[in-house]
Amino acid sequence: MSLDDVLTWVSAGSREELLARRVDFDRLPAHVAVIMDGNGRWAAERHLPRVEGHRAGIDAVRDVVETSARLGFDVLTLYAFSVENWKRPAAEVSVLMELLKRYLRVELRTLLSNNIRLRVLGHYEELPPDVRRELEVAQARTDGNHGMVFNIALNYGGRAEIVDAARRAIDAGLPSSELDERQFSEWLYTAGQPDPDLLIRTSGEMRVSNFLLWQIAYSEIWVTETLWPDFRARHLLEAILDYQKRDRRYGGIAQPAIAGH
Numbered sequence: 001m002s003l004d005d006v007l008t009w010v011s012a013g014s015r016e017e018l019l020a021r022r023v024d025f026d027r028l029p030a031h032v033a034v035i036m037d038g039n040g041r042w043a044a045e046r047h048l049p050r051v052e053g054h055r056a057g058i059d060a061v062r063d064v065v066e067t068s069a070r071l072g073f074d075v076l077t078l079y080a081f082s083v084e085n086w087k088r089p090a091a092e093v094s095v096l097m098e099l100l101k102r103y104l105r106v107e108l109r110t111l112l113s114n115n116i117r118l119r120v121l122g123h124y125e126e127l128p129p130d131v132r133r134e135l136e137v138a139q140a141r142t143d144g145n146h147g148m149v150f151n152i153a154l155n156y157g158g159r160a161e162i163v164d165a166a167r168r169a170i171d172a173g174l175p176s177s178e179l180d181e182r183q184f185s186e187w188l189y190t191a192g193q194p195d196p197d198l199l200i201r202t203s204g205e206m207r208v209s210n211f212l213l214w215q216i217a218y219s220e221i222w223v224t225e226t227l228w229p230d231f232r233a234r235h236l237l238e239a240i241l242d243y244q245k246r247d248r249r250y251g252g253i254a255q256p257a258i259a260g261h
């Protein structure tokens with residue numbers, strides 16, 4: 001994607017346009033992962049039940065998925081439901097499942113028109129049968145798309161993913177001497193995908209909450225106080241601009257500044 005492409009869909013004179021003009025489109029993150037947090041607090045601030053925060057959060061999901069595809073990320077991963085989230089009241093869990101089902105139904109057209117491929121990370125076979133069906137339909141229908149991969153982490157746990165990968169390694173009968181990091185990553189749910197360059201968490205919490213534990217080894221982390229239902233394209237652009245200021249050293253030493261940059 002280039003600035004000219006982006007200027008065709010941001011409104012003229014908007015904050016998004018100002019931010020987009022500062023982005024270096026040759027150095028976009030290939031994979032952006034997001035811990036969507038703060039729906040409950042968004043609702044509490046408005047004296048509404050928690051589930052209203054989840055409902056409002058769907059608009060943010062829509063905006064971020066479409067913006068990410070338009071910007072041209074290779075992969076977007078959204079953390080939607082953790083293995084620990086079953087601890088929440090049954091009524092809240094059931095609203096989350098209903099919202100997910102409706103999102104998939106309503107947004108399938110947008111996923112198709114943006115050439116997005118949906119993938120589920122996590123044990124979605126343990127989700128209610130109607131949700132599972134909807135996920136299978138959406139994955140099958142978008143399977144031939146070759147634009148952005150949209151991973152939705154559902155019933156996902158980072159430790160569970162690593163244990164699953166270890167089990168696969170054992171089942172494959174690979175001699176332990178042949179197991180290395182590259183090989184191991186091929187048994188993770190994200191096999192074949194680049195690791196996240198940028199990890200975003202909303203609502204100000206400074207923790208990873210069992211998300212992509214292996215893959216975020218060298219991700220740049222950006223935390224915003226903005227609560228998830230208020231998160232929009234402009235926040236994503238702010239995160240990208242901050243990411244582009246970082247010096248990714250991977251344990252090495254700082255790169256000398258290049259003249260003219």
Ligand code: IPE
Nearest residue numbers: 036037038039040041042080
């Ligand atoms: C994130 O918002 C949504 C999910 C985890 C499903 P929360 O529901 O965690 O909102 P807070 O953290 O209670 O504000």
Ligand code: IPE
Nearest residue numbers: 035036037079080081082209
């Ligand atoms: C992380 O949010 C999980 C998802 C976004 C799905 P939580 O709200 O569940 O995390 P904690 O409990 O604050 O760590």
Ligand code: MG
Nearest residue numbers: 037038039040
């Ligand atoms: Mg939370």
